[in-house]
Amino acid sequence: MAYWEMIFYWVALVVYSLSCGGFLYSFIFKNPKVMPRMFTLLAVGAVAHTIAIGARFEATGHLPWSGHYEYALMGGWFIICGTLWVGWRNKQLQGLAVATLPLVIIMMGYGYMQNPGLTPKAASLKTIWLYIHVYFAWLAFGAYSLAMAAGVLYLKKKKNLQQPVPNPSYDRFPSLEHLDELIFRYVVFGFITDTIMMAAGSLWAKDLWGGYWNWDPVETWSLISWLTYGITIHLRVTFGWKENRLAWLAICALSTVIICFFGVNLVVNTSLHMFQVR
Amino acid sequence: MLDKLLKYLRSLRFTIVLIALLGALLALGLWVPQKSLLKDIYFQWKTQSPQLVAWLDFFQLTSIYTSWVTVTLWGLFFLNLSLVMWQRIPLIFKRIEMPEARIVDPETGGGYVFRAAYSVAQGTDEAGMVNALKKRGFAMVSNGSGFYAVKNRLSPIASVLFHLSFFLILLGGLISFYTEFIGFVDLAVGEPFDGSLAQYNVTPSPKLPKVGSLPRVAFTVTSVKPQVVRNTPTGITVKVKETSGAEHVVDINKPLSTAHSSFVFKHLGVAPLFVLKDPSGREVGGNFFKLDVVGGKADTFRLGDFIFTARYYPDYQFKDGKRSTKSMEFNNPTFFLVAERDGKKAAEGDVPLLGGLNLVDGYRLEMKDCPYWVRFYVIKQRGLSLVYLGFAIASIAVIWRLLFYRRELVGAFREKNGQRCLVVAGKSEYYKKLAEDEFAKLFAELFGPPLAG
Numbered sequence: 199m200a201y202w203e204m205i206f207y208w209v210a211l212v213v214y215s216l217s218c219g220g221f222l223y224s225f226i227f228k229n230p231k232v233m234p235r236m237f238t239l240l241a242v243g244a245v246a247h248t249i250a251i252g253a254r255f256e257a258t259g260h261l262p263w264s265g266h267y268e269y270a271l272m273g274g275w276f277i278i279c280g281t282l283w284v285g286w287r288n289k290q291l292q293g294l295a296v297a298t299l300p301l302v303i304i305m306m307g308y309g310y311m312q313n314p315g316l317t318p319k320a321a322s323l324k325t326i327w328l329y330i331h332v333y334f335a336w337l338a339f340g341a342y343s344l345a346m347a348a349g350v351l352y353l354k355k356k357k358n359l360q361q362p363v364p365n366p367s368y369d370r371f372p373s374l375e376h377l378d379e380l381i382f383r384y385v386v387f388g389f390i391t392d393t394i395m396m397a398a399g400s401l402w403a404k405d406l407w408g409g410y411w412n413w414d415p416v417e418t419w420s421l422i423s424w425l426t427y428g429i430t431i432h433l434r435v436t437f438g439w440k441e442n443r444l445a446w447l448a449i450c451a452l453s454t455v456i457i458c459f460f461g462v463n464l465v466v467n468t469s470l471h472m473f474q475v476r
Numbered sequence: 477m478l479d480k481l482l483k484y485l486r487s488l489r490f491t492i493v494l495i496a497l498l499g500a501l502l503a504l505g506l507w508v509p510q511k512s513l514l515k516d517i518y519f520q521w522k523t524q525s526p527q528l529v530a531w532l533d534f535f536q537l538t539s540i541y542t543s544w545v546t547v548t549l550w551g552l553f554f555l556n557l558s559l560v561m562w563q564r565i566p567l568i569f570k571r572i573e574m575p576e577a578r579i580v581d582p583e584t585g586g587g588y589v590f591r592a593a594y595s596v597a598q599g600t601d602e603a604g605m606v607n608a609l610k611k612r613g614f615a616m617v618s619n620g621s622g623f624y625a626v627k628n629r630l631s632p633i634a635s636v637l638f639h640l641s642f643f644l645i646l647l648g649g650l651i652s653f654y655t656e657f658i659g660f661v662d663l664a665v666g667e668p669f670d671g672s673l674a675q676y677n678v679t680p681s682p683k684l685p686k687v688g689s690l691p692r693v694a695f696t697v698t699s700v701k702p703q704v705v706r707n708t709p710t711g712i713t714v715k716v717k718e719t720s721g722a723e724h725v726v727d728i729n730k731p732l733s734t735a736h737s738s739f740v741f742k743h744l745g746v747a748p749l750f751v752l753k754d755p756s757g758r759e760v761g762g763n764f765f766k767l768d769v770v771g772g773k774a775d776t777f778r779l780g781d782f783i784f785t786a787r788y789y790p791d792y793q794f795k796d797g798k799r800s801t802k803s804m805e806f807n808n809p810t811f812f813l814v815a816e817r818d819g820k821k822a823a824e825g826d827v828p829l830l831g832g833l834n835l836v837d838g839y840r841l842e843m844k845d846c847p848y849w850v851r852f853y854v855i856k857q858r859g860l861s862l863v864y865l866g867f868a869i870a871s872i873a874v875i876w877r878l879l880f881y882r883r884e885l886v887g888a889f890r891e892k893n894g895q896r897c898l899v900v901a902g903k904s905e906y907y908k909k910l911a912e913d914e915f916a917k918l919f920a921e922l923f924g925p926p927l928a929g
Contacts, residue, residue: 318705321712321728379909386878386906393874397867405729408658408740408853410863413541415506422499429495431878435906436488 199314200257206250207271211306213243214278218299225296225354230367237285237292240299244278251275260319263332269459270309273336274302280340281347290372291380297347308460327402334395339455341388342427345381346452349445352377356442378441381448382434389427396424416458423454485552486559494553501549505540508532512539554646561639568632574617578624582886588901589908590915593890594923596898602889605898608922614885622888631905634877637869644866651859657690657737658683662766664747664849668696676854691737691856694719700848702744704790704805714741714850726852736858743851744770746788748811748843752780755838766849769811782822782835785814792828799826809846881905883914897927 199207220236223229251271254262262268277298285292351371358368371377399417400410411417430447433439439447484490509517518538522529529538536543582591602623606616614625659682663669671693676682684690695718703711714726718734726732732739746769751762765777769788776785791802792810799812808828815822815835823835832842887900900919904911919926 318708318710321703321709324711325729327729376909379907383907383910390871390874390878394871397871400867401864402729404738404860405731406740408731408738408855410860413505413510418502418506422502425495425499429492432488432492 200253200316203250203253203257206246206253207306207310210243210247210250211303213239213246214299214303214306217243217295218303221293221296221299225293225365225367228365228367230370233292233367233370234289237282237295240278240295241282244275244282247271247275247278254316257316258318260323261329263328264320264323265317266312266460267309267314270305270312272332273339273459274306274309276336276340277302277305277343280344284344288372290370291348293351293367293371294344294347297350298343301343301346305460322406325402325405327398327405330398331395331402334391334398335459337391338388338395339459341384341391342448342452342455345384345388345448348377348381348384349448352381352445353442353449374441378444381444382431385427385430385434385448385451389424389431392420392424392427396420419454419458423451423458426451426454482559485556486563488560491553491556491560494549494556498546498549498553501540501546504537508537508540510538510540512542554643557639557642561636565636568636571632572629574615574624574626574629576617576619576624578617578884578886579619579622580624580886582622582888582899582901585886585901588884588886588903590902590912591900592916592919592926593892593897593899594919594926596889596896596923598896605887605889609885612918614883622886625885625887627883628880629882631877631880631882634873634880638873638877641866641870641873644862644869648859648862648864648866651862652857654686655688655736655856655858656683657685657688657854657856659854660742660851661854662745662849662851663697664764664766665697665700665847667849668694670694677851685856688856688858691854692735693732693737693739695724695732697850698723700744700850702806702848704803707804709804712741712744712850732852735856736860737854737856739852739854741850742853743768745849745851746770746809747847747849749845749847750777750779750784751842751844752782753840753842757840762844764845764847779841780839781817782839782841783816784841785816787812792826794826811843813841815841878906881907883911885915892927898923 217236217239220232220239224232224236251262254268254271262271281295281298284294352374355368355371355377356374358364359374372380399420403412403417404410430439430444430451433447434444509521511518518529532538536545540546580586582588602618605623606618609616609623609625612627614627615629616623616625618624659673659676660680661669661676669675671691673682673690695716698715698717699713700715701713702709703713709728711727715723716726716732716739717723724732724734726739726741728741731741745766747764747766749762749764752760754760761780763779765779767775767777767786767788769775769786770790772787774785774787776783778784787799789799789801789808789810789812791805791807793800793802793808810826810828810831812824812826813833814824815833817836823833825833827833827841827843829843829846832840834840881904883902883904885900885902887898890897890899898919900915902911902915904914916926
């Protein structure tokens with residue numbers, strides 16, 4: 199890691215952890231006033247996170263888009279930016295951070311334990327397809343993460359409404375009907391970007407490996423993930439699956455994406471997708 | 477009975493069952509080592525657990541992506557898709573029509589989730605309303621009783637396109653499969669390639685096309701320049717010259733693409749020119765030997781009566797009594813050779829470029845040159861353009877369908893409590909709340925706040 203990258207990486211991680219703690223406090227101790235402050239703190243963390251990415255870019259000369267560490271660094275940034283974007287546009291959605299922040303903290307911690315060393319850009323990654331493919335992959339992951347977060351909020355809010363004395367923290371969030379639609383919208387956005395990611399990946403694969411589809415474990419798992427979200431959309435549009443069922447689908451479907459990005463390489467060391475770039 | 481079967485085959489329930497089964501099979505393929513993808517692991521596993529592997533082989537679980545179960549499921553998937561399309565295409569075209577029958581009473585018309593009334597100035601008529609909505613992208617139909625407006629009227633066509641793109645990908649995939657040639661060829665700098673089957677590597681054996689011919693390409697590799705920064709390969713420049721005189725540069729991510737064929741760089745090796753001299757200094761043999769030694773592997777070659785085992789150090793150093801390479805950069809390429817004759821060691825030592833190794837009985841081996849050789853993965857397929865077209869259509873269609881969704885409005889001008897007002901009702905695909913907000917904003921811009929109640 200570059201010197202300033204390491205400093206700001208840790209600053210971001212610490213600030214995210216504080217912010218996450220604040221959001222949890224707000225929920226558990228029924229203190230909704232804390233939430234906007236934690237959201238501001240989250241924005242501060244995002245600034246540090248951005249500087250860490252910039253410092254790495256300065257040191258390596260390329261965007262950090264390969265290897266587990268860099269995936270965690272950039273992926274976490276996309277998810278945080280998504281959370282900030284929706285929370286800025288709609289203050290009622292600031293609480294999504296309570297679900298996305300733990301995911302980002304775990305991702306960044308895991309990434310740090312993998313391969314944070316500075317490496318020149320591998321030859322296989324020197325193509326414009328890298329940016330298209332990975333950018334859309336992260337947009338998809340960010341959107342699916344927000345769908346999961348909205349799903350968690352939906353279920354928690356619904357449960358809260360059934361309590362004899364509801365927690366007022368949940369009043370800050372959009373109505374159940376609105377949250378239900380948001381889950382679907384995030385899934386749709388993710389599905390679109392996922393589709394573009396797969397198409398771009400196939401075109402790249404043709405040039406790099408000679409075939410547009412190689413049944414590589416990561417490819418196969420991304421197809422499984424795409425099919426899962428395709429089913430989710432069909433279930434919603436055609437079968438009218440909404441509310442609890444859609445929320446649970448959004449939460450569970452995220453596991454396929456996490457397996458695709460991080461899980462496959464844990465159990466398989468033969469993937470053409472060399473996330474462990476050396 | 478047949479009707480019932482057809483009904484099930486074209487149902488969405490069946491689609492979901494098929495997708496779920498395909499997903500499960502694909503996931504299974506990640507756990508069970510696949511013959512075609514993980515040959516070494518598969519054969520190692522087969523040696524260790526022959527009975528289990530035989531059982532899995534019998535059920536084609538070790539070649540799951542091409543097993544009859546998977547192929548059948550894909551077949552059923554496309555059958556299902558065809559039947560659904562057959563049924564839905566007429567409905568979709570009917571849906572995008574704009575008959576006057578769509579104009580319903582905005583106060584009682586069913587299915588509309590947004591309903592509001594707005595006070596309008598006396599004299600405001602449907603023509604003005606039509607213009608205002610048309611400016612905002614709505615298609616309109618109106619009569620004396622009211623109007624019907626729809627935004628993104630043609631959006632359902634995107635559903636057809638999205639599903640048709642699957643057929644294009646399937647068709648492209650099938651054409652590719654039947655016209656596919658796959659082979660590997662190792663070519664050193666200066667070595668001509670004439671496209672004949674004999675020039676391809678024997679192992680793995682070339683996959684010949686069921687329809688069509690081998691790639692009709694002839695060229696010579698004119699130079700190879702690998703680039704390595706520390707231990708990371710950052711690029712390779714392979715220059716080739718076709719017999720027609722056309723020159724190309726092949727790099728990673730940049731194959732030689734010509735005549736429906738791709739020559740993809742796969743592997744780098746060195747092809748040293750070793751010369752064997754007798755005790756009088758006369759050359760008694762010599763050749764370029766394509767050695768697969770980059771990355772620390774050992775390889776052997778025979779020259780005269782000698783068999784040499786070679787190890788290669790691209791950035792040679794001798795430190796603490798051990799040979800190693802400082803980096804993967806090709807700064808100081810040196811071989812460590814062990815020579816044998818008649819099963820006995822004849823000599824061993826380091827051979828740098830233009831250096832040599834003294835052997836038994838006054839013989840000497842010299843390295844005169846050390847160019848590279850490259851392994852190309854050669855693939856010829858037709859039908860790829862259909863696959864790419866399918867990808868493009870799928871991407872465009874999914875964006876079109878899910879982002880440019882239909883919003884429908886019905887409205888009528890009425891007199892209420894002596895006041896002229898516009899009564900409207902709206903509905904949308906997929907995003908009810910979003911559309912409600914959009915309708916409220918649209919009419920607020922045109923007529924101000926809605927009337928209470």
